[in-house]
Amino acid sequence: MQASDGNEWYVAQTQPRKESVATQNLENQGFRAYCPRVRRTRRHARKFTTVSEPLFPGYVFVGIDVAEQPWRSVNGTLGVSRILTDGARPVPLEDGLVEHLMSLTGAAAGHGVQVGQDVRLRTGPFADFVGSIVDMPAGNRVRILLRLMNREITIGAHMSDLDLLGHPV
Structure with a gap:
């Protein structure tokens, strides 16, 4: 369940439409943060607008070394509502899941x-x-x-x- 830099990946719930704010503030605190985004075209009044929107609205992924980093500070981060836990500790994601999402939504999408x-x-x-x-x-x-x-x-x-x-x- 290790991220490429030795951290495990966890899910943090964000405040409504604050995924970018949460990602930036988590990175400012030294956490690795990732919000997968996709480009979509919206049609309205005979006009097409292309926008980048979160793949999972309301959630971002956070790479944390729970032994070295104060994971509870994620809950106090601007833009974050809470980190998803099982009651006492954050619940890590499956190994390779976030890296797979990165490959699908990033520059490596064509491979x-x-x-x-x-x-x-x-x-x-x-x-x-x-x-x-x-x-x-x-x-x-x-x-x-x-x-x-x-x-x-x-x-x-x-x-x-x-x-x-x-x-x-």
Whole structure:
């Protein structure tokens, strides 16, 4: 259950819409903090707005060495409501869970992706549309085949704007 720096990962509940404040203040106190975020496109009044929002609203992950760091000070951190405990001590998360979330939501999101894999777009005018990867040019860009109104179109997208759905065909 060790984080990559020797700490265990725990969950802290935040005050409403204060995930960024909690993360910053936890880091200022010397804790390792992580709030997984995803980019989403919202549609309103014929306008598209892309925003970054927490994957788990109201919660952040905190890396703590309970033997060395005063874990109770997490409860007094600006933006944090409380650290989740079993009554007496904080409850650690499964080994590798937070690292896996980091790989899915961070820069490493494109690893293991193959041509033919189904994806869902998160942003832009085609948000929530499903297509399949047809080409993977340089960098973290891909070309996606979408089927719209009995036509097939190909669009370009960045890997961070996609949700992976299935295995390649």
